[in-house]
Amino acid sequence: MTSESDFIELDGVEKVFDVRKKTGFLRREKHEVRAVDGITFTVPRGEMVGYIGPNGAGKSTTIKMLTGILTPSGGRLRVAGIDPSRERTRLARRIGVVFGQRTTLWWDLPLIDSYRLMHRMYRIPDARFKENLDRCVELLELSALLDVPVRQLSLGQRMRGDIAAALLHDPEVLYLDEPTIGLDVISKAKVREFLRDLNTEAGTTVLLTTHDLTDIEMLCKRVMVIDHGRLMYDGPLAGLHEVGESERTLVVDLERELPPIEVESARVVKVEGPRQWLAFPAAESAAPLVARIAAEYPMVDLSVREPDIEAVIAKMYAEKATS
Numbered sequence: 200m201t202s203e204s205d206f207i208e209l210d211g212v213e214k215v216f217d218v219r220k221k222t223g224f225l226r227r228e229k230h231e232v233r234a235v236d237g238i239t240f241t242v243p244r245g246e247m248v249g250y251i252g253p254n255g256a257g258k259s260t261t262i263k264m265l266t267g268i269l270t271p272s273g274g275r276l277r278v279a280g281i282d283p284s285r286e287r288t289r290l291a292r293r294i295g296v297v298f299g300q301r302t303t304l305w306w307d308l309p310l311i312d313s314y315r316l317m318h319r320m321y322r323i324p325d326a327r328f329k330e331n332l333d334r335c336v337e338l339l340e341l342s343a344l345l346d347v348p349v350r351q352l353s354l355g356q357r358m359r360g361d362i363a364a365a366l367l368h369d370p371e372v373l374y375l376d377e378p379t380i381g382l383d384v385i386s387k388a389k390v391r392e393f394l395r396d397l398n399t400e401a402g403t404t405v406l407l408t409t410h411d412l413t414d415i416e417m418l419c420k421r422v423m424v425i426d427h428g429r430l431m432y433d434g435p436l437a438g439l440h441e442v443g444e445s446e447r448t449l450v451v452d453l454e455r456e457l458p459p460i461e462v463e464s465a466r467v468v469k470v471e472g473p474r475q476w477l478a479f480p481a482a483e484s485a486a487p488l489v490a491r492i493a494a495e496y497p498m499v500d501l502s503v504r505e506p507d508i509e510a511v512i513a514k515m516y517a518e519k520a521t522s
């Protein structure tokens with residue numbers, strides 16, 4: 200029996216791949232890649248957690264084990280009390296998966312036909328299917344897109360279509376792998392708003408993998424950082440900022456070329472004509488900084504750039520190495 204507090208449960212989970220590398224003419228050496236190297240965590244039902252790390256850290260491998268596509272080489276793993284690799288089909292009815300880089304929709308078919316196929320594949324009761332579809336169509340603004348073949352959809356439209364597809368069978372758990380990758384600002388905002396509502400209203404447990412720190416900021420109270428297959432951090436995002444002492448960048452366009460802006464709590468890191476880049480602590484709000492600059496300089500435009508997760512993590516490790 201699962202308790203609600205360890206709805207997703209990993210205890211010392213490992214995944215080792217045997218890889219053969221060519222080392223000479225007809226010579227191949229076997230070596231091991233420890234993609235996941237003893238990971239332990241639990242996620243309570245209803246929580247939305249960020250799962251982040253540099254490329255090759257082991258995120259996708261973890262998600263593949265959580266869906267049952269891959270079998271762990273060691274440790275114990277349960278999702279809703281189910282061992283994913285043993286009961287993959289039973290688990291499939293209870294989980295949804297969205298891969299930002301790939302679609303689960305049928306490329307040549309109108310969107311609605313993919314949903315009808317899923318209705319049958321998952322044997323979703325008619326009334327429930329209709330109710331879920333109506334809700335997704337409304338909240339993800341899909342009504343004008345239902346008759347459009349998937350290949351004609353924009354990336355943002357396709358992503359919304361994919362999220363709906365993952366939710367038609369009412370999964371209790373949703374794994375999202377880069378759900379906002381390549382989307383414009385408005386599409387990103389729509390996807391985030393939808394996910395937040397899904398988590399708060401339907402209580403869906405969400406594991407979110409992303410390179411966009413804003414996704415995590417907007418959606419997750421808790422974040423886990425993985426690198427080289429190991430869990431390096433598990434806690435609130437604010438704590439990660441502190442550990443990594445990351446910075447955000449304010450890009451300011453002035454009316455004309457001026458000497459570097461002098462302002463409290465930020466420093467100019469680059470100047471290009473009338474445009475200046477100022478670094479400031481990521482944990483601080485940009486609003487007072489912008490107000491101070493606007494009061495003293497002829498500012499015509501501005502934007503804030505988030506630190507990317509790689510930079511935060513790289514800094515976090517650099518600090519660990521020197522401490």
Ligand SMILES: Nc1ncnc2c1ncn2[C@@H]1O[C@H](COP(=O)(O)OP(=O)(O)OP(=O)(O)O)[C@@H](O)[C@H]1O
Pocket residue numbers: 216217218232233234252253254255256257258259260261
């Ligand atoms: N099928 C496989 N065979 C051999 N090695 C693999 C296999 N799948 C993954 N790996 C290796 O395992 C490690 C972790 O890969 P994984 O795809 O889980 O990382 P990731 O954190 O998802 O990275 P990314 O952000 O680039 O998607 C990498 O070194 C990768 O090369």
